[in-house]
Amino acid sequence: MSYTLEQFAGDIRAALRADPGPAGREAVRALTEKALHDQGFVAACFEKPAAQEREVLFEDPDLGFCVCRHVYDGPKGGAPHDHGPTWAIYGQAVGETEMTDWRYVTPPRDGKAGKVEKTRTYRLTPGDAHLYDIGAVHAPLREGPTRLIRIEGVNTDKVTRTAIEPA
Known part of the structure; x- marks a missing residue:
């Protein structure tokens, strides 16, 4: 039997209650990663x-x-960004995503965008899951069809993000 969205959400809830x-x-x-390796779950x-492009499948009340x-x-492609006051996990289900991590050269200040520079580039392939913790600046590039499962600490539709631009 496949891992279900309800089981996945329950396991996430338990993990975050045990240690937020x-x-x-x-x-x-x-x-x-466990969920992404279950083809029934992905299907x-x-x-x-x-x-x-982005749809919320479950939001914990x-x-x-x-x-x-x-x-x-x-x-x-996507510009360098963080997830404001929260974190996100990108889980690659289908296709590949080239991710680039960035670091601040000049932090955002007085309403001005922060300036960042590239630190590394890598690929997410099916089954990979990567945590972008609070404040982690990154940018995705997809060259063809892709499918992702993304877990957000809070719904990013409801947060204010920092203005960021390449140095």
């Missing part, structure tokens, strides 16, 4: 056609974390 800090987030990353998450699916049918 770095160890709990690492446990959620490991759970995301169930992506069986419906996408109405939009108590802890606030959410499980999203991302569907990209063609190439798409």
Whole structure:
């Protein structure tokens, strides 16, 4: 029997209740890899056609974390960004995403964007899950169709993000 979204959300809830800090987030990353290796789970998450690129599949009413699916049918890049006051885990389900990590050269200050420079580039392939902790600046690049499961500490539709630009 496949891992279900409900089981996944329950396991995330248990991990974050046991430790809402770095160890709990690492446990959620490991759970995301477990889910991505279950083809039934992946199929169930992506069986419906996408109405939009990012869709919230589950949002926890108590802890606030959410499980999203991302569907990209063609190439798409992203600018360097963080997730404001929260963290996110990108789980690669289908295709590949080239990720670039960045570090601040000049932090944001007085309403001005922070300046960042690249530190490393790597690929997320199916089954990989990567934690972008609070304040971690990164940028995705997708060269073809991709599917992701993304766990957010809080729904990023509800947060203010820092203005960031390459130095």
